[in-house]
Amino acid sequence: YYEGNQLKTCEDQYITVYVAIPDKSKAIAAKGRLTREQFSYDPEQDCYRCPQGNPLTASGKAHQKNGKWFKAYKSKAADCSQCPLREQCLSEKAAIKQIQRWEHEAVIERHQQRMGQKPGIMKKRGALAEHPFGVLKHRAGMNHFLMRGLAKCCGEFSLMVLGYNFTRILNILGADALRDYCARRPENRLRNVGYA
Numbered sequence: 001y002y003e004g005n006q007l008k009t010c011e012d013q014y015i016t017v018y019v020a021i022p023d024k025s026k027a028i029a030a031k032g033r034l035t036r037e038q039f040s041y042d043p044e045q046d047c048y049r050c051p052q053g054n055p056l057t058a059s060g061k062a063h064q065k066n067g068k069w070f071k072a073y074k075s076k077a078a079d080c081s082q083c084p085l086r087e088q089c090l091s092e093k094a095a096i097k098q099i100q101r102w103e104h105e106a107v108i109e110r111h112q113q114r115m116g117q118k119p120g121i122m123k124k125r126g127a128l129a130e131h132p133f134g135v136l137k138h139r140a141g142m143n144h145f146l147m148r149g150l151a152k153c154c155g156e157f158s159l160m161v162l163g164y165n166f167t168r169i170l171n172i173l174g175a176d177a178l179r180d181y182c183a184r185r186p187e188n189r190l191r192n193v194g195y196a
Contacts, residue, residue: 054079
């Protein structure tokens with residue numbers, strides 16, 4: 001799922017991930033208001049720039065929310081009061097624009113850039129990752145768990161996945177090739193002699 005800490009953990013472990021980016025600003029854009037994406041971040045100056053070019057500078061100490069550290073960037077009241085885009089940018093009661101930036105926001109920005117470079121990657125990911133769940137749901141009728149408790153549900157799901165994987169092996173290799181492979185394994189030689 002799209003979550004900053006998860007993306008950072010993957011990047012720290014040199015794992016390239018492609019996760020759909022939720023559009024949180026769709027409702028704001030539908031009202032004709034400016035979205036956060038229209039404010040560009042300048043890493044050299046450590047400030048945001050509004051569509052009119054005015055800076056939103058870092059203000060106050062970093063604060064923690066949901067285990068993440070954020071820094072607040074605020075505009076100047078004088079800039080906002082004279083701005084021609086004020087009604088599109090601010091609510092009626094607000095005097096300034098404020099944007100929160102996570103300390104590892106650059107990770108999210110790199111992910112967004114990567115997703116923009118490969119627009120068809122989510123269809124490919126869906127075809128690979130969602131197929132097993134669709135098969136289990138439709139062919140095996142797994143619409144819900146029959147057991148209660150995490151351990152029992154894990155066991156039930158593991159059996160369903162084992163059946164799915166075994167069916168895939170049979171479909172890809174065929175029953176004869178799978179039987180020959182199992183017979184050739186060194187640890188199975190003694191058992192095979194006993195069965196012969």
